[in-house]
Amino acid sequence: MCTDCGCGDVNLVPLELQTRILARNDGTAAHNREHLRERGIFTVNLMGSPGSGKTAVLEATARAFNDGAKLAAIAGDLATENDAMRLVRAGIRSRAIKTGQACHLDAEMVHHELHHLDLNGVEYLFIENVGNLVCPAVYDLGQDVNVVALSVTEGEDKPLKYPTMFAKADVVLLTKNDLLPHLDIDVSAIYHALARVMPDPIVIPLAARQPGGVEGWITWLTQRRAAVATEMVVA
Protein backbone atom coordinates (compact mmCIF):
# COMPACT_ATOMS: atom_id res chain seq x y z
CA MET A 1 0.00 0.00 0.00
CA CYS A 2 1.25 3.49 -0.86
CA THR A 3 2.20 5.27 2.33
CA ASP A 4 3.66 8.35 0.66
CA CYS A 5 0.44 10.26 0.05
CA GLY A 6 -2.25 8.06 1.56
CA CYS A 7 -3.90 7.40 -1.86
CA GLY A 8 -4.52 3.76 -1.07
CA ASP A 9 -2.85 2.44 -4.28
CA VAL A 10 -1.08 -0.89 -3.92
CA ASN A 11 2.58 -1.39 -4.74
CA LEU A 12 2.94 -3.94 -7.51
CA VAL A 13 6.19 -5.85 -7.75
CA PRO A 14 6.87 -8.04 -10.76
CA LEU A 15 8.66 -11.36 -10.27
CA GLU A 16 10.20 -12.80 -13.44
CA LEU A 17 10.10 -16.60 -13.40
CA GLN A 18 10.17 -18.23 -16.89
CA THR A 19 9.70 -21.70 -15.44
CA ARG A 20 8.01 -24.71 -17.00
CA ILE A 21 4.59 -25.10 -15.37
CA LEU A 22 5.05 -28.87 -15.46
CA ALA A 23 8.53 -28.66 -13.91
CA ARG A 24 7.60 -31.04 -11.09
CA ASN A 25 6.29 -33.65 -13.54
CA ASP A 26 9.41 -33.16 -15.68
CA GLY A 27 11.62 -33.71 -12.62
CA THR A 28 9.85 -36.97 -11.74
CA ALA A 29 10.05 -38.04 -15.40
CA ALA A 30 13.80 -37.39 -15.40
CA HIS A 31 14.09 -39.48 -12.24
CA ASN A 32 12.13 -42.34 -13.88
CA ARG A 33 14.28 -42.14 -17.01
CA GLU A 34 17.54 -42.21 -15.05
CA HIS A 35 16.39 -45.15 -12.91
CA LEU A 36 15.19 -47.18 -15.93
CA ARG A 37 18.28 -46.44 -18.02
CA GLU A 38 20.58 -47.45 -15.17
CA ARG A 39 18.88 -50.83 -15.28
CA GLY A 40 19.33 -51.07 -19.05
CA ILE A 41 15.59 -50.81 -19.66
CA PHE A 42 14.35 -49.18 -22.87
CA THR A 43 11.04 -47.43 -22.21
CA VAL A 44 8.27 -46.82 -24.71
CA ASN A 45 5.36 -44.41 -24.18
CA LEU A 46 2.69 -46.03 -26.38
CA MET A 47 -0.14 -43.66 -27.22
CA GLY A 48 -3.11 -43.65 -29.59
CA SER A 49 -6.88 -43.46 -29.83
CA PRO A 50 -9.07 -45.92 -27.94
CA GLY A 51 -9.28 -48.98 -30.18
CA SER A 52 -6.21 -48.15 -32.26
CA GLY A 53 -4.70 -51.52 -31.37
CA LYS A 54 -2.17 -50.62 -28.66
CA THR A 55 -2.77 -53.71 -26.54
CA ALA A 56 -2.85 -55.99 -29.59
CA VAL A 57 0.52 -54.56 -30.67
CA LEU A 58 2.00 -55.44 -27.27
CA GLU A 59 0.51 -58.94 -27.36
CA ALA A 60 2.05 -59.47 -30.80
CA THR A 61 5.34 -57.99 -29.54
CA ALA A 62 5.43 -60.63 -26.77
CA ARG A 63 4.80 -63.39 -29.33
CA ALA A 64 7.51 -62.01 -31.64
CA PHE A 65 10.11 -61.81 -28.86
CA ASN A 66 9.14 -65.30 -27.73
CA ASP A 67 10.50 -64.32 -24.33
CA GLY A 68 8.02 -62.41 -22.22
CA ALA A 69 10.52 -62.25 -19.35
CA LYS A 70 12.31 -59.39 -21.16
CA LEU A 71 9.12 -57.33 -21.30
CA ALA A 72 7.12 -55.37 -18.75
CA ALA A 73 4.15 -53.08 -19.13
CA ILE A 74 2.12 -50.46 -17.33
CA ALA A 75 -1.35 -50.03 -18.82
CA GLY A 76 -3.41 -46.92 -18.11
CA ASP A 77 -7.16 -46.73 -18.47
CA LEU A 78 -9.90 -44.69 -16.82
CA ALA A 79 -11.45 -47.89 -15.51
CA THR A 80 -10.86 -51.68 -15.52
CA GLU A 81 -7.63 -53.66 -15.47
CA ASN A 82 -8.60 -55.48 -18.67
CA ASP A 83 -5.61 -54.40 -20.76
CA ALA A 84 -3.07 -55.28 -18.05
CA MET A 85 -4.74 -58.69 -17.68
CA ARG A 86 -4.53 -59.26 -21.44
CA LEU A 87 -0.84 -58.41 -21.32
CA VAL A 88 -0.25 -60.77 -18.39
CA ARG A 89 -1.94 -63.55 -20.38
CA ALA A 90 0.44 -62.70 -23.24
CA GLY A 91 3.36 -63.33 -20.88
CA ILE A 92 4.23 -59.71 -20.07
CA ARG A 93 4.48 -58.77 -16.40
CA SER A 94 2.11 -55.86 -16.12
CA ARG A 95 0.49 -53.39 -13.79
CA ALA A 96 -2.70 -51.43 -14.37
CA ILE A 97 -3.21 -47.77 -13.55
CA LYS A 98 -6.85 -46.85 -13.19
CA THR A 99 -6.89 -43.09 -13.62
CA GLY A 100 -10.53 -42.48 -12.68
CA GLN A 101 -11.44 -39.37 -14.63
CA ALA A 102 -7.88 -38.42 -15.62
CA CYS A 103 -7.34 -38.47 -19.38
CA HIS A 104 -3.61 -39.19 -19.30
CA LEU A 105 -0.80 -40.75 -17.29
CA ASP A 106 1.74 -38.54 -15.56
CA ALA A 107 5.27 -39.21 -14.33
CA GLU A 108 4.21 -39.59 -10.70
CA MET A 109 1.68 -42.32 -11.53
CA VAL A 110 4.35 -44.21 -13.46
CA HIS A 111 6.88 -43.72 -10.67
CA HIS A 112 4.45 -45.18 -8.16
CA GLU A 113 3.80 -48.27 -10.31
CA LEU A 114 7.50 -48.83 -10.93
CA HIS A 115 7.83 -49.55 -7.21
CA HIS A 116 5.36 -52.43 -7.63
CA LEU A 117 6.75 -53.93 -10.81
CA ASP A 118 9.46 -56.60 -10.76
CA LEU A 119 11.98 -55.28 -13.29
CA ASN A 120 14.60 -58.03 -12.91
CA GLY A 121 15.69 -59.18 -16.37
CA VAL A 122 13.45 -56.65 -18.12
CA GLU A 123 14.85 -55.02 -21.26
CA TYR A 124 11.74 -53.25 -22.54
CA LEU A 125 9.09 -51.37 -20.54
CA PHE A 126 5.93 -50.41 -22.42
CA ILE A 127 3.75 -47.71 -20.89
CA GLU A 128 0.39 -48.09 -22.62
CA ASN A 129 -1.09 -44.64 -22.10
CA VAL A 130 -4.78 -43.81 -21.78
CA GLY A 131 -6.47 -44.01 -25.19
CA ASN A 132 -6.57 -40.35 -26.18
CA LEU A 133 -4.84 -38.29 -28.89
CA VAL A 134 -4.68 -35.02 -26.91
CA CYS A 135 -3.69 -35.07 -23.24
CA PRO A 136 -1.00 -37.80 -23.12
CA ALA A 137 1.17 -35.75 -25.51
CA VAL A 138 1.67 -33.09 -22.82
CA TYR A 139 3.24 -35.23 -20.09
CA ASP A 140 6.78 -36.61 -20.07
CA LEU A 141 6.78 -39.97 -18.26
CA GLY A 142 10.49 -40.77 -18.45
CA GLN A 143 10.28 -42.70 -21.72
CA ASP A 144 13.03 -43.10 -24.29
CA VAL A 145 10.61 -42.90 -27.21
CA ASN A 146 7.07 -41.80 -28.00
CA VAL A 147 5.18 -44.25 -30.18
CA VAL A 148 1.73 -43.55 -31.61
CA ALA A 149 -0.55 -46.32 -32.82
CA LEU A 150 -2.77 -45.14 -35.69
CA SER A 151 -5.14 -47.68 -37.19
CA VAL A 152 -6.04 -47.57 -40.87
CA THR A 153 -9.71 -47.44 -39.87
CA GLU A 154 -9.33 -44.01 -38.24
CA GLY A 155 -9.40 -41.93 -41.43
CA GLU A 156 -6.67 -40.41 -43.58
CA ASP A 157 -6.72 -36.97 -41.94
CA LYS A 158 -6.41 -38.04 -38.30
CA PRO A 159 -2.80 -36.68 -38.04
CA LEU A 160 -3.96 -33.27 -39.27
CA LYS A 161 -6.68 -33.16 -36.60
CA TYR A 162 -4.26 -33.99 -33.75
CA PRO A 163 -0.94 -32.43 -34.84
CA THR A 164 0.63 -32.12 -31.37
CA MET A 165 0.43 -35.85 -30.67
CA PHE A 166 1.97 -36.79 -34.02
CA ALA A 167 4.62 -34.05 -33.89
CA LYS A 168 5.90 -35.63 -30.67
CA ALA A 169 6.00 -39.17 -32.06
CA ASP A 170 9.32 -40.86 -32.79
CA VAL A 171 7.48 -43.49 -34.78
CA VAL A 172 3.91 -44.13 -35.93
CA LEU A 173 2.63 -47.70 -36.02
CA LEU A 174 0.05 -47.95 -38.80
CA THR A 175 -2.03 -50.78 -37.36
CA LYS A 176 -4.71 -53.13 -38.74
CA ASN A 177 -3.16 -53.18 -42.22
CA ASP A 178 -4.74 -56.57 -42.82
CA LEU A 179 -8.12 -54.80 -42.91
CA LEU A 180 -7.18 -52.64 -45.91
CA PRO A 181 -8.79 -54.92 -48.53
CA HIS A 182 -12.12 -54.31 -46.79
CA LEU A 183 -11.81 -50.52 -46.51
CA ASP A 184 -12.05 -47.54 -48.81
CA ILE A 185 -8.87 -45.94 -47.49
CA ASP A 186 -6.10 -44.17 -49.42
CA VAL A 187 -2.99 -45.14 -47.43
CA SER A 188 -0.81 -42.63 -49.30
CA ALA A 189 -3.06 -39.85 -47.92
CA ILE A 190 -2.21 -40.99 -44.37
CA TYR A 191 1.52 -40.76 -45.17
CA HIS A 192 0.97 -37.34 -46.76
CA ALA A 193 -0.88 -36.09 -43.66
CA LEU A 194 1.88 -37.37 -41.38
CA ALA A 195 4.53 -35.52 -43.40
CA ARG A 196 2.67 -32.26 -42.66
CA VAL A 197 2.78 -32.71 -38.87
CA MET A 198 5.99 -34.74 -38.38
CA PRO A 199 9.30 -33.31 -39.63
CA ASP A 200 10.85 -36.73 -40.23
CA PRO A 201 8.05 -39.30 -40.13
CA ILE A 202 8.87 -42.94 -39.53
CA VAL A 203 5.84 -45.09 -40.23
CA ILE A 204 5.76 -48.84 -39.68
CA PRO A 205 2.78 -50.76 -41.10
CA LEU A 206 1.58 -53.54 -38.80
CA ALA A 207 -0.91 -56.39 -38.80
CA ALA A 208 -0.76 -57.56 -35.20
CA ARG A 209 -3.11 -60.52 -35.76
CA GLN A 210 -1.09 -61.92 -38.68
CA PRO A 211 2.01 -64.15 -38.39
CA GLY A 212 5.08 -61.96 -38.88
CA GLY A 213 2.87 -58.88 -38.88
CA VAL A 214 5.03 -56.87 -36.46
CA GLU A 215 8.53 -57.68 -37.77
CA GLY A 216 9.29 -54.08 -38.84
CA TRP A 217 8.34 -52.85 -35.38
CA ILE A 218 10.53 -55.43 -33.62
CA THR A 219 13.50 -54.48 -35.82
CA TRP A 220 13.00 -50.76 -35.09
CA LEU A 221 12.60 -51.42 -31.37
CA THR A 222 15.77 -53.50 -31.02
CA GLN A 223 17.78 -51.00 -33.07
CA ARG A 224 16.57 -48.05 -30.99
CA ARG A 225 17.32 -49.86 -27.74
CA ALA A 226 20.85 -50.55 -28.98
CA ALA A 227 21.26 -46.90 -30.01
CA VAL A 228 20.18 -45.66 -26.58
CA ALA A 229 22.54 -48.13 -24.87
CA THR A 230 25.40 -46.81 -27.04
CA GLU A 231 24.48 -43.21 -26.17
CA MET A 232 24.67 -44.09 -22.48
CA VAL A 233 28.11 -45.71 -22.82
CA VAL A 234 29.44 -42.68 -24.73
CA ALA A 235 27.96 -40.31 -22.15
Add this chain to the structure above:
Amino acid sequence: MHEYSIVQSLVESVTAAVGAREASVHEVRVAIGEMSGVDSGLLTTAYEVFRAGTLCEHAALTIDRIPVKWQCPRCHVAITNGAFLRCAACNEPAQLASGDEIVLQRIELEVA
Protein backbone atom coordinates in the same frame (compact mmCIF):
# COMPACT_ATOMS: atom_id res chain seq x y z
CA MET B 1 -9.42 -32.29 -20.01
CA HIS B 2 -5.88 -32.01 -18.66
CA GLU B 3 -6.09 -28.23 -18.26
CA TYR B 4 -7.25 -28.77 -14.65
CA SER B 5 -4.04 -30.59 -13.78
CA ILE B 6 -2.05 -27.86 -15.59
CA VAL B 7 -3.76 -25.24 -13.40
CA GLN B 8 -3.02 -27.31 -10.30
CA SER B 9 0.67 -27.30 -11.26
CA LEU B 10 0.47 -23.58 -12.07
CA VAL B 11 -0.93 -22.71 -8.64
CA GLU B 12 1.76 -24.89 -7.00
CA SER B 13 4.44 -23.04 -9.02
CA VAL B 14 3.04 -19.63 -8.04
CA THR B 15 2.83 -20.66 -4.38
CA ALA B 16 6.44 -21.82 -4.44
CA ALA B 17 7.54 -18.58 -6.12
CA VAL B 18 5.77 -16.38 -3.57
CA GLY B 19 7.36 -18.42 -0.78
CA ALA B 20 7.46 -16.64 2.56
CA ARG B 21 6.83 -13.17 1.10
CA GLU B 22 4.04 -11.20 2.73
CA ALA B 23 2.26 -10.41 -0.49
CA SER B 24 -0.82 -11.29 -2.46
CA VAL B 25 -0.77 -12.22 -6.14
CA HIS B 26 -2.20 -9.59 -8.46
CA GLU B 27 -1.49 -11.15 -11.85
CA VAL B 28 -0.22 -14.46 -13.23
CA ARG B 29 1.21 -14.37 -16.76
CA VAL B 30 1.80 -17.55 -18.73
CA ALA B 31 2.97 -18.44 -22.24
CA ILE B 32 1.05 -21.22 -23.94
CA GLY B 33 2.25 -22.46 -27.32
CA GLU B 34 -0.34 -23.30 -29.93
CA MET B 35 1.37 -26.69 -30.36
CA SER B 36 1.70 -27.36 -26.62
CA GLY B 37 -1.43 -29.47 -26.32
CA VAL B 38 -2.94 -26.97 -23.88
CA ASP B 39 -6.07 -25.07 -24.90
CA SER B 40 -6.06 -21.43 -23.73
CA GLY B 41 -9.84 -21.22 -23.36
CA LEU B 42 -10.03 -24.41 -21.31
CA LEU B 43 -7.07 -23.25 -19.24
CA THR B 44 -8.93 -20.02 -18.39
CA THR B 45 -12.05 -21.99 -17.43
CA ALA B 46 -10.04 -24.39 -15.28
CA TYR B 47 -8.25 -21.46 -13.62
CA GLU B 48 -11.55 -19.75 -12.74
CA VAL B 49 -12.74 -22.92 -11.02
CA PHE B 50 -9.51 -24.00 -9.37
CA ARG B 51 -8.14 -20.72 -8.03
CA ALA B 52 -10.78 -20.35 -5.28
CA GLY B 53 -9.17 -20.66 -1.88
CA THR B 54 -5.63 -20.49 -3.26
CA LEU B 55 -3.02 -17.71 -3.41
CA CYS B 56 -4.29 -17.02 -6.93
CA GLU B 57 -7.87 -16.36 -5.82
CA HIS B 58 -7.71 -12.65 -6.67
CA ALA B 59 -5.06 -12.84 -9.39
CA ALA B 60 -5.90 -12.21 -13.03
CA LEU B 61 -4.58 -14.81 -15.47
CA THR B 62 -3.00 -13.41 -18.63
CA ILE B 63 -2.20 -15.89 -21.38
CA ASP B 64 0.28 -15.05 -24.14
CA ARG B 65 -0.46 -17.43 -26.99
CA ILE B 66 2.73 -18.35 -28.81
CA PRO B 67 2.30 -19.19 -32.51
CA VAL B 68 3.83 -22.32 -34.03
CA LYS B 69 7.01 -21.60 -35.95
CA TRP B 70 8.99 -24.22 -37.85
CA GLN B 71 12.34 -23.55 -39.45
CA CYS B 72 15.13 -25.32 -41.27
CA PRO B 73 17.88 -26.19 -38.75
CA ARG B 74 20.52 -25.56 -41.43
CA CYS B 75 19.51 -22.41 -43.37
CA HIS B 76 16.92 -21.18 -40.80
CA VAL B 77 14.32 -20.41 -43.47
CA ALA B 78 10.76 -20.44 -42.06
CA ILE B 79 8.64 -23.47 -42.96
CA THR B 80 4.89 -22.94 -42.89
CA ASN B 81 2.98 -24.81 -40.20
CA GLY B 82 0.74 -27.40 -41.83
CA ALA B 83 2.92 -27.60 -44.97
CA PHE B 84 5.33 -30.44 -45.84
CA LEU B 85 7.74 -30.15 -42.86
CA ARG B 86 11.03 -30.37 -44.74
CA CYS B 87 13.22 -27.59 -46.10
CA ALA B 88 12.72 -27.29 -49.88
CA ALA B 89 16.32 -26.09 -50.32
CA CYS B 90 18.31 -28.25 -47.84
CA ASN B 91 15.93 -31.25 -47.57
CA GLU B 92 16.43 -31.11 -43.79
CA PRO B 93 13.51 -32.04 -41.50
CA ALA B 94 11.95 -28.91 -39.99
CA GLN B 95 12.71 -27.93 -36.41
CA LEU B 96 10.13 -26.45 -34.05
CA ALA B 97 11.38 -22.95 -33.20
CA SER B 98 8.43 -22.01 -30.98
CA GLY B 99 4.90 -23.04 -30.14
CA ASP B 100 5.32 -25.80 -27.55
CA GLU B 101 5.67 -23.51 -24.49
CA ILE B 102 3.83 -24.21 -21.21
CA VAL B 103 5.62 -21.56 -19.18
CA LEU B 104 4.92 -19.47 -16.09
CA GLN B 105 6.53 -16.22 -17.23
CA ARG B 106 6.00 -13.86 -14.34
CA ILE B 107 3.76 -12.96 -11.47
CA GLU B 108 2.93 -9.55 -10.11
CA LEU B 109 2.74 -9.22 -6.36
CA GLU B 110 0.87 -6.69 -4.24
CA VAL B 111 3.12 -5.79 -1.37
CA ALA B 112 2.39 -3.79 1.73
